[in-house]
Amino acid sequence: MMTRLIPLLCLCATPLTAQDTEELALARATLSAIQPQSIRENVEYCGYLGLDENGAYIASPPTRGDTSSCLSDDPVDIAVITASYHTHAAYSPDYNSEVPSGDDIEGDEEEGIDGYVATPGGRFWYIDTLDDVLSQICGVGCLPHDPSFERETDYVVQQSYAFDELIEATGQ
Numbered sequence: 001m002m003t004r005l006i007p008l009l010c011l012c013a014t015p016l017t018a019q020d021t022e023e024l025a026l027a028r029a030t031l032s033a034i035q036p037q038s039i040r041e042n043v044e045y046c047g048y049l050g051l052d053e054n055g056a057y058i059a060s061p062p063t064r065g066d067t068s069s070c071l072s073d074d075p076v077d078i079a080v081i082t083a084s085y086h087t088h089a090a091y092s093p094d095y096n097s098e099v100p101s102g103d104d105i106e107g108d109e110e111e112g113i114d115g116y117v118a119t120p121g122g123r124f125w126y127i128d129t130l131d132d133v134l135s136q137i138c139g140v141g142c143l144p145h146d147p148s149f150e151r152e153t154d155y156v157v158q159q160s161y162a163f164d165e166l167i168e169a170t171g172q
Contacts, residue, residue, distance in 0.1 A: 022057050023049055023057055023082060023083060024126075024137070026049055026057045026058075026059055027049055027059075027083065027085055027116040028116075028124060028137075028143070030047070030049070030059040030062075030085055031085055031087065031116060031118040031124065031143055032118075032143050032144055034062045034087060035087055035118050035122075035143050035144040035145075036144050038087035038088075038089055038090070038118075039087075039089070039090045039091075039120060039144070039145075039146045040090075041064075041089075041090075042067055042089050042090040042092075043064055043065055043066055043067060043070075043089055044065035044066065044067070044068070044069060044070035044086055044087050044088060044089050045062040045063065045064060045065065045070060045086065045087045046062065046063050046065060046070035046071070046072045046084065046085065046086035046087070047059060047060040047061060047062045047063055047072050047073075047075070047084070047085055047086070048060045048072055048075045048078055048081045048083070048084055048085070048113075049078075049081070049082055049083045049084070049085060049116075050075065050078035050079065050080050050081040050082045050083070051078065051079055051080040051082065052077055052078065052079055053079045057082075058077060058078060059085070060072065060073070060075035060076070060077070060078055061073075065086075067089050067092075068089070068095065069103070070086050070087075072084065072086075081111070081113055082113060082114070083108075083113050083114045083115055083116060084107070084108055084111070084113055084114075084115040084116070085115065085116045085117075085118075086104070086115070086116075086117060086118075087117075087118045088117065088118065088119045088120055089120065090120055090146050090148065091120035091121070091146040091148045091149040091150065092120075093150070096152075097119055097120055098119045098120070098121050098123055098152055098157050099119070099123075099125070099134070099157060099161070099166060100115070100117045100125050100127055100134050100166070102166075102167055104117060104127060105127055105129070105134070105163055105166070108127050108129050109129045112129070113129065114126065114127055114128055114129055114130070115127035115129075118143050119145075120145060120146040120148075120149050121140045121141070121145050121146070121149045121151070122139075122140055122141045122142050122143040122144060122145030122149070123136055123138070123139055123140060123142060123143070123157070124136070124137040124138045124142050124143050125137065132162055132163045132164075133160055133161070133162055133163070134160060134161045134163070134166055135159070135160045136157070136158075136159050136160065139157075155169060
């Protein structure tokens with residue numbers, strides 16, 4: 001188990017706390033579980049991660065969105081919301097869905113939480129609203145992915161972006 005965490009730790013500027021590691025594992029498991037359905041139905045799914053009244057990390061049930069957006073239901077069992085999660089539906093050459101969008105970033109910023117995003121190519125992203133940085137936790141195929149996925153040819157997806165760099169690079 002520890003060998004899986006070593007590459008992840010190398011991506012972080014500061015060491016992960018046990019709390020960060022637990023949240024990250026829950027985000028990955030939650031997105032991995034809903035990603036196949038999101039791709040099959042070609043809709044986004046979203047929800048929240050947080051702490052229950054006993055201090056344990058939990059995920060809210062996913063809310064079904066549409067092809068290009070999702071608005072999470074208010075969580076019932078989460079006492080403290082720590083992050084959002086959502087998928088980006090199925091692959092389409094009409095959408096720039098391999099990076100979080102400006103709307104993804106703004107939504108998390110407005111709620112004062114961080115976020116996790118799964119893309120059709122199976123990339124796993126972290127939106128850090130405190131530092132205004134998006135980081136690719138792992139790349140293509142890391143999470144379940146759309147068999148129709150085709151790598152982007154008009155730009156190179158970077159490992160991380162400052163928020164304004166993402167908007168400039170992708171036009172989102």
